[in-house]
Amino acid sequence: MSLFIGLMSGTSLDGIDAALVEIHEEGTPRLVATHHTPMPETLRDLLWRLCHADQAAFSELATAEDAFCRLQTTAVEAVMAAGNVEKAAISAIGSHGQTIEHAPLGHGGGPSYTLQLDNPSLLAELTNCQVVADFRRRDLAAGGQAAPLAPAFHEALFRTCREWRLVLNLGGFANLTLLPPAEDERLPLGFDTGPANALLDAWHARHRGGRFDAGGAWAASGKVDEALLKRLLAEPYFHLPPPRSTGRELFHLHWLQGHLRGGEAPRDVQATLAELTAASIALGVDMARERLDAPPAALLVPCGGGAHNPDLLSRLARRLPETPLLPGDDWGWPADWLEAGAFAWLAWRRLAGLPGNLPSVTGAAGPRLLGGIYAS
Numbered sequence: 001m002s003l004f005i006g007l008m009s010g011t012s013l014d015g016i017d018a019a020l021v022e023i024h025e026e027g028t029p030r031l032v033a034t035h036h037t038p039m040p041e042t043l044r045d046l047l048w049r050l051c052h053a054d055q056a057a058f059s060e061l062a063t064a065e066d067a068f069c070r071l072q073t074t075a076v077e078a079v080m081a082a083g084n085v086e087k088a089a090i091s092a093i094g095s096h097g098q099t100i101e102h103a104p105l106g107h108g109g110g111p112s113y114t115l116q117l118d119n120p121s122l123l124a125e126l127t128n129c130q131v132v133a134d135f136r137r138r139d140l141a142a143g144g145q146a147a148p149l150a151p152a153f154h155e156a157l158f159r160t161c162r163e164w165r166l167v168l169n170l171g172g173f174a175n176l177t178l179l180p181p182a183e184d185e186r187l188p189l190g191f192d193t194g195p196a197n198a199l200l201d202a203w204h205a206r207h208r209g210g211r212f213d214a215g216g217a218w219a220a221s222g223k224v225d226e227a228l229l230k231r232l233l234a235e236p237y238f239h240l241p242p243p244r245s246t247g248r249e250l251f252h253l254h255w256l257q258g259h260l261r262g263g264e265a266p267r268d269v270q271a272t273l274a275e276l277t278a279a280s281i282a283l284g285v286d287m288a289r290e291r292l293d294a295p296p297a298a299l300l301v302p303c304g305g306g307a308h309n310p311d312l313l314s315r316l317a318r319r320l321p322e323t324p325l326l327p328g329d330d331w332g333w334p335a336d337w338l339e340a341g342a343f344a345w346l347a348w349r350r351l352a353g354l355p356g357n358l359p360s361v362t363g364a365a366g367p368r369l370l371g372g373i374y375a376s
Contacts, residue, residue: 001025002091003032005079005129006344007072007349009098011172011248013196015039015046016072017306018079019340023348026158028120030119033083039073043067050100050117051248057075062358063088068098069119072167073126087128089215093360094347094371095120095133102247104145114146120374130345139357144364147245148175151190151361152349153342155179159188159331163298166285166323168316170306172198173247174281177361178288178297186292186358191242193284194235195251196306199273207266216311223269231259232276238283242291277306278315285320288312303327346370 006019020033040046046064050056076093080086097118120133136146146312154167154177161182169175174196180186199213204213213219235255237246260269269299288294300323307327317325327335349356357368 001085002348003085004088004091004344005076005093006342006347007038007075007095007339008340008343009068009096010304010339011099012211013039013044013098016075017082017337017340018075018080019337019344020085021341021344023345027345027348027352029153029156029341029345031333031337031341033079033155034334034340035079036336037071037076037078039071040067043071045317047098047100047117052252057219057270062121064121065117065119068117069122070126070177072123076123076129090129090240092132092347092351092373093123093127093128094135094343094345095123095131095345096135097133099247101249102147102245104140104147104245106184107249110232112140114140120372123262124374124376125210128376130321130376131374132350133262133374134372135343135346135370136368138368139364142364142366142368143247144357144359144362145243146362148177148190149346149357149370150175150176150339150342152356152358153338153345154190155188155358156345157338160302162295166297166300167303168281168300170196170277170302170304170309170312171339172201173251174195174284174306175245175275176281176284176288178285178292178294180292182293186294186357187194189242189288190293190358190361191284192245192279194238194246194280195273196277196304196312197309197360198248199251199256199275200270201274203256203270206253207270212272212305213299213309216274216309217271218267219274220311222265222267222269223270224275225264225272228259228261228264228269228272229275229279232256232272233283235277238280241287243251243361246275276314277312278319281316299324299326302327303335303338305336330337
C-alpha cells in the first residue's frame with residue numbers, strides 16, 4: 001500500500017483540488033482525504049489572460065507559474081494535514097498543472113501541442129516530495145490527443161464484470177467514458193463531448209456576475225431557443241468521430257456570439273446553453289454506443305462540478321431516458337474528486353512502470369508511460 005497525492009486545476013480556474021489516495025499493490029485506489037484550495041483573484045486573472053493571449057511575456061509566464069506552484073504547495077500541505085500524514089509517507093505527487101492551451105491537431109498548420117503551466121522542479125523543492133508531472137505530452141508524441149486521460153482511472157474504479165457503464169465528467173468541458181463489462185473484449189471508449197460549464201459560467205458572469213449559475217437556477221428560469229440550439233449543434237466538432245478533445249480554443253463567448261441573432265433574452269440563452277451541454281452529451285453517448293455496438297448503459301456516473309447542477313442533470317436525464325444517473329458518491333468516490341484522484345493514480349502507474357493512457361481513447365499509437373519524474 002502506498003500514498004499518493006493528485007493535484008488538479010481545471011478550466012474553471014477556481015482553485016486546486018488535492019486528493020490523498022491510498023493505492024494497493026494491485027492498483028486498487030481508495031480516497032483518504034481531500035482539500036480544495038481556492039484560487040486568489042490576482043492569480044486567476046493572470047491565468048485567464050494567459051489562456052486567451054495571442055502572445056505572452058516570459059516574465060508573465062514565470063510569475064504565473066511561480067504563484068501557481070506555491071498554491072499547489074499549500075494544497076499539498078492542507079491535504080496531508082486533512083489525512084494526518086507526514087511528507088515521508090507520500091510516494092509521489094501527481095501534478096496535472098494548469099492547461100493554458102490544448103491544440104492536439106495543431107493551429108494554423110503548425111504542429112500539435114498542449115501546454116500545462118507547471119513547475120514540478122519547484123514543487124519537489126518546496127514540498128520535499130517526489131513529483132510526477134507533464135502527463136499529456138507523451139501521449140501527444142505518440143500521435144494521440146493527450147486527452148482525456150481520466151478514462152483509464154474510470155476503468156479502474158467503475159468497470160465491472162456485469163454491465164455497461166458510462167462515466168461523465170462535467171467540468172468546464174464534458175468528457176465521456178463508455179466502459180464495457182470486464183469480461184467483454186471490447187476496449188473502453190472516451191472523448192470530450194463539448195462544453196459543460198465553460199460557456200454557462202462565462203455567460204452568467206457577463207450578465208449576472210459571479211463565477212457560476214448556482215444549481216442552474218438561472219438556466220431553469222429561461223426557455224430554450226430551439227433555433228439557436230440548432231445553430232449551435234451544427235458546429236462540426238459535435239459530429240466528429242473519436243478520438244477527439246477540445247477546450248476554450250474552440251468554445252468561447254465569441255463562438256457563441258457568432259450564433260446569436262440579437263434580441264435574445266440572456267436567461268433564454270443560458271437555458272439554451274444548458275440544453276446544448278445535455279444534447280451534445282447525448283450525441284456523444286449515441287456515437288460511443290454505435291462505435292462499440294453497445295446496448296444502453298446500465299447507469300451513468302456524473303462527476304465534476306456539473307454533478308451538483310440539478311437543472312443540467314434533469315436535462316441530461318430527459319435526453320438519456322434509458323440510463324439512470326447515479327452519483328459517484330454511491331460508489332465510494334465523491335463526484336468532486338475523481339480528476340484529482342486520477343492524477344494520483346497516474347503517478348502510481350508511472351512509478352510502477354505501467355502505461356497511463358488508453359490508446360482506444362486518445363488515439364495514440366500504443367500504450368505509453370506518462371509523466372516525467374522529479375526527485376524530492
